[in-house]
Amino acid sequence: MTTYTKKRVLVIFTGGTVAGNVAKSKVSQNTKSDPNNFIAILEDSVDIVKKNWHIEISPSIVELLNVDSSNMQPENWTMIIEEIHKKYDDYDSFIVLHGTNTMGYTAAALTFSLENINKPVILTGAQVPLGYLGTDSVTNLVNSLRMAVWGYHEIKGVMAVFGSKIITGARVKKGTDFDYDPFKAFQTGSLGEIGRFMRIDEAAMKRHVSYLSKYKALAIQSKVLSVKKNFETKHIASLTEFPGMSENIFQSLVENNGIKAFVFRAFGAGDPSSHLFPAFKYLKKKKIPIVITTQAPSGVSNFQVNETGQYLREHDLAIPAYDMSIEAMTVKLAWLLAQKTKYEDIKQKMIEDMHGEITLEQELI
Numbered sequence: 017m018t019t020y021t022k023k024r025v026l027v028i029f030t031g032g033t034v035a036g037n038v039a040k041s042k043v044s045q046n047t048k049s050d051p052n053n054f055i056a057i058l059e060d061s062v063d064i065v066k067k068n069w070h071i072e073i074s075p076s077i078v079e080l081l082n083v084d085s086s087n088m089q090p091e092n093w094t095m096i097i098e099e100i101h102k103k104y105d106d107y108d109s110f111i112v113l114h115g116t117n118t119m120g121y122t123a124a125a126l127t128f129s130l131e132n133i134n135k136p137v138i139l140t141g142a143q144v145p146l147g148y149l150g151t152d153s154v155t156n157l158v159n160s161l162r163m164a165v166w167g168y169h170e171i172k173g174v175m176a177v178f179g180s181k182i183i184t185g186a187r188v189k190k191g192t193d194f195d196y197d198p199f200k201a202f203q204t205g206s207l208g209e210i211g212r213f214m215r216i217d218e219a220a221m222k223r224h225v226s227y228l229s230k231y232k233a234l235a236i237q238s239k240v241l242s243v244k245k246n247f248e249t250k251h252i253a254s255l256t257e258f259p260g261m262s263e264n265i266f267q268s269l270v271e272n273n274g275i276k277a278f279v280f281r282a283f284g285a286g287d288p289s290s291h292l293f294p295a296f297k298y299l300k301k302k303k304i305p306i307v308i309t310t311q312a313p314s315g316v317s318n319f320q321v322n323e324t325g326q327y328l329r330e331h332d333l334a335i336p337a338y339d340m341s342i343e344a345m346t347v348k349l350a351w352l353l354a355q356k357t358k359y360e361d362i363k364q365k366m367i368e369d370m371h372g373e374i375t376l377e378q379e380l381i
Contacts, residue, residue: 020072023165026107027054027075027157028099030092031082032115032141051079053146054113054157061158071165076107085115085122085141090247090350093125097245100130100137104238109136109164113157116141116198119176120188120343127174127185127371128351131242134234136164139176139188143196152179152196159210169216173228175207182208182216184224186344186373202341203314203375227371248353251276254346256311257288266295270304277349277362278306279342286310286317286336287325296333303359307345307366309337335366337374344373 029051055077062073080099081092100110114122123139130137140160142153160177174185179197189202200206207224208216228234235241253275255265269275278299282288286308288296299306308328310317317337319329328334337345345366352362367376 018070020066020070021167022072022074023109024107025073025075025109025111025161025164026103027051027077027111027113028096029054029077029079029082029113030085030088030096030115032085032113032117051077054153057146057154057157058161061161065162065165069165069167071167073161073165075161078103083115085117085119088115088118088122090125090249093122093129093247094245096122097126097129097243100126100133101238101241101243101245104135104235104241107135110138111157111160111164112137112139114139114141116143116178116190116193119178119199120190120341121347123174123176123183123185123188124341124344124347124373125247125351127373128348129243129245130174131244132228132232132235133174133241134172134228134236136171137174137185138163139174139185140178143194143198162214163210166214169218169221170225171221172234173224175224177210180209180211181206182210182214184220184372186371187341189341189343202344203316203339204372224372230370244351244355246354247347247350248276249346249350251353252279252346252350253277254279254281254342256281257283257292259289261289261292263292263295266292266306267298270299270302276304277353278304279346279349280306280308280334281311281342282308282317282325283311285312285315285321285325286319286328286334287322288328290324290327293327293333296328297331300333305335305349305359305362305366306333307335307337307349309340309342309345335363338367338376340374348373 138160140156144151146153163177176183176188178199183201187201192198253269316339319325319336
């Protein structure tokens with residue numbers, strides 16, 4: 017008699033392209049999907065997994081919200097986190113159906129908030145909605161299910177499964193609006209690839225899982241799951257430098273708009289123009305953190321290459337982003353602000369590798 021391992025999977029529906037939240041077009045349908053449509057398309061896969069892997073899956077779905085992901089707000093991240101916390105003891109894994117535009121932000125939010133989660137949380141979606149010609153929603157959902165119940169490697173923590181990529185939650189970056197493989201692991205390799213077969217990068221997956229017990233023991237039950245679910249995004253300003261940018265904009269945003277932290281895309285390897293130094297000195301005096309990244313798509317902000325970056329480091333005027341994505345650094349900063357983290361502690365935490373979001377380079381010689 018065959019013995020089956022039982023797995024309970026909760027699909028959390030949040031909307032996005034996968035659900036048909038797209039603009040009307042003369043060349044495609046305008047189809048909105050009912051959440052239960054996604055459970056229906058899993059039925060064949062559930063049977064195949066039971067037959068081939070001896071795993072009996074019981075999938076359920078909850079419609080938490082239904083919005084275009086461009087309209088996703090921090091309070092929506094909190095709703096998803098609360099739902100996972102509430103249902104933590106009832107399910108073995110979670111799949112979040114999400115739009116592509118802000119998936120990187122949501123993945124980062126869940127990563128930092130669910131510090132010691134002991135179960136898989138997998139974000140996925142589609143480039144083409146369910147019910148449209150050429151939809152990739154079925155493939156992405158089925159592949160997420162495969163990952164959610166995969167028994168050949170230790171799979172837990174927040175990740176995205178989209179196209180052929182498996183990506184850790186702190187590195188999810190959208191690179192195109194067209195391809196079926198729009199996401200990549202920002203500045204690092206992926207956790208693995210998924211197609212007809214699953215290829216897990218064992219070293220990368222082991223490292224991904226290791227972060228989950230870095231601060232607390234893995235959560236076997238919801239009562240010991242570390243959940244820090246709030247984000248203070250409204251008091252962050254995100255700016256891009258250009259030649260001749262006014263230095264007064266920083267003080268104006270602080271004094272007139274209550275800004276408490278900045279994300280700043282500078283030139284080079286995090287090398288702003290020297291005429292902005294008085295603004296950075298003002299922010300330091302006011303104990304307002306500024307995280308400086310680079311405008312180069314594959315660049316690293318380390319304050320080690322050019323004179324202006326070195327000046328920032330020598331005078332402790334800013335926080336280098338190193339190889340963090342704009343999604344990860346923004347969410348991390350908002351998460352720390354919401355916890356009322358002190359200025360000096362924010363400076364330390366932002367360059368601490370908490371969940372694989374940052375790689376600190378050695379000093380240049």
